[in-house]
Every structure is written in C-alpha cells, then in structure tokens.
Amino acid sequence: MHEETHVPFQSVYVVTVSDPVKSGDVVQYTVNTTERSNGSEFTVTRLYDDFDYLQHCLLTENPQHGIIVSILTTDMPTGGGLQ
DSSP: OOOOOOOOOOOSEEEEEEEEEEETTEEEEEEEEEETTTOOEEEEEEEHHHHHHHHHIIIIISOOTTOOOOOOOOSOOOSSOBO
C-alpha cells in the first residue's frame, strides 16, 4: 500500500506590517512582502483605510470558505510589527 507523506501548509509569501505612523486621523503602515521561493522583497506603504477596505471586500464582495480575516484594530501597535 502507498503511504502518503503529509506536508504542512506553507504560504508562498511572508508579509510583515510595521512602522505605524499617525498624522492627525490618518495611520500609515509599511508593508513588506517576501516571496519564499526566491527571496524577492517588495515594500509599500498603506493607510489604515486600505486595510479596512480590503477587509470589507474579503467579507462581503467575494466570501470564500476557509479564509480567516482578522478583526482590525484602531489601536497603534507597540513595537515589533504585525505578521
């Protein structure tokens, strides 16, 4: 009988959200994306509202079973960044 080897899921990208900067009512974050296969890195800045819109789209426009969408917080992270 053929024995199957279970390979745990590993994402294609590593995404880190860090360096929150608040200016008035606007919060801006640095988003760094690294591709696991070749180490390519991309860095962009995004506003809190961008994450809010993305969450809205994921939950209402095209809901997919099995995708976990974190609750957004308006609190400023204290050091380290988010992954």
